[in-house]
Amino acid sequence: MPVEPPVTTPRSLPEAYALLSSGAYRPIAGGTDLMVQITGELGEPPERVLDVWRLEELRGIQVEDDALVVGALSTYTEIRRSALVGEWLPALAQAAGTIGAAQIQNRGTLGGNIVNASPAGDTLPVLLAADASIIVGSARGEREVAAADFWTGYRETARAADELVVQVRFPLKPARTIRFRKVGTRRAQAISKVVLALAYREDGGVWRDVRVALGSVAATPVRVPETESVLEGAAPRATVADHAAAVIGREIKPIDDVRSTAEYRRAVTGRILHRLLREEGGW
Ligand SMILES: Cc1cc2nc3c(=O)[nH]c(=O)nc-3n(C[C@H](O)[C@H](O)[C@H](O)COP(=O)(O)OP(=O)(O)OC[C@H]3O[C@@H](n4cnc5c(N)ncnc54)[C@H](O)[C@@H]3O)c2cc1C
Known part of the structure; x- marks a missing residue:
């Protein structure tokens, strides 16, 4: 039977820092992740909890x-x-x-x-x-x-x-357009199969400062520099989007897990990048 860890609630940031420097406290904010771990069934439960909600x-x-x-x-x-x-x-x-x-x-x-x-x-x-x-x-x-x-x-x-x-x-400078797309099983209560954010600014008819970042396709959230270099300095055209979608499919190394196959993740990542580029390019 799991034992509820003791909870300390500091009233100020310096007090919170002093407690954290004294030893094994795990901060808790909204608790929507930590409370899931508190039973100890998903890894080590926290020994002592620091409730930061009032800071x-x-x-x-x-x-x-x-x-x-x-x-x-x-x-x-x-x-x-x-x-x-x-x-x-x-x-x-x-x-x-x-x-x-x-x-x-x-x-x-x-x-x-x-x-x-x-x-x-x-x-x-x-x-x-x-x-x-x-x-x-x-x-x-x-x-x-x-x-x-x-x-x-x-x-x-x-x-x-x-x-x-x-x-x-x-x-906020340089000002860029940032787009987001998540693919999950449902509209709510769904952990993503793939999540993608695209940032760019338009400069003289080409894309500049392009960033393409992804979740659920690697051990950490990642950027995809090869795909970004396809788009950096390129004019918003269908052929460029086709090329970028092909490159991103090769660049990511997703895994099969309970939410999706690697093959699906690879295919859908190319599709959502292509769609965002198409929407931005207006063709
Ligand atoms: C039913 C359900 C559905 C969910 N759906 C999604 C989803 O669709 N997408 C998604 O991304 N996540 C989802 N989550 C996960 C979770 O809700 C998010 O990760 C949320 O942002 C966690 O925030 P929290 O304040 O509840 O963190 P907590 O549970 O309080 O803490 C999470 C971790 O962060 C640490 N921590 C919290 N705040 C700080 C801080 N300020 N400084 C240092 N450490 C800190 C804690 O020590 C702990 O390790 C879901 C969870 C549940 C239970």
Whole structure:
């Protein structure tokens, strides 16, 4: 019979940092991932839990110095309803709207999705495509980690055990279009078979600063540099989209699992990239 771990609730960020530096605490935010692990049936259950839900310092969504700054404790419902996210990063609101169902969206947080580090985490490709950076903090101070460097292996991150994710910064310059698409079994309560985010800006009739990021096709969320180089500097044409869709199918190395076959993932990834490019190109 699992024993419920003791829960400590700090009232300020310095108090939370002091507790984390003293030893084996696992933070809990919305609990939508951690509570699933608490029985010990899915790996080691936490020994002691640090409830960060009341830390105002981890909340809020604002625009600061040419970046959209989203607090780690922002729930999916808050992200979906945020006028700033709707204006500056609608792809993030769209990703939030595909997560679980209303119950999960009311409790699940962006910071939890980031630290849980599932390759199927739906917001993570948006962070990669947007060149976001993740601000982590501890008693030693704050540091900024590029999303591209954050997920270091299967469910592993660059976060140290005594660090909290504080906020995520999405640069707004250069201004780029970011698109998001998730393929799952259902519209709600579906873990993705493939999730894709595409970012680019149009410059003199060609695509620039192209990013293509994917979830559920590798051990971590990934970008696909070969596919990006097909699109970088290219004119939005059907032949370019055909080529990019063929390259991405070869570049990713998905696996067969309970949600999908590798073959399906490969085929559908090419299709959704092609469709997004077609929609953007307007042909
Ligand atoms: C029914 C159901 C459906 C779901 N559907 C989806 C889905 O469609 N797509 C998807 O991507 N996910 C899905 N999830 C997973 C989950 O809801 C998300 O990953 C969510 O974002 C986790 O956030 P949380 O606040 O609940 O994290 P928690 O469960 O509180 O924590 C998750 C992990 O992050 C750590 N953590 C949390 N916040 C911080 C912080 N600020 N700093 C440092 N560490 C932190 C915790 O220690 C823990 O390791 C689903 C879960 C359930 C139960």
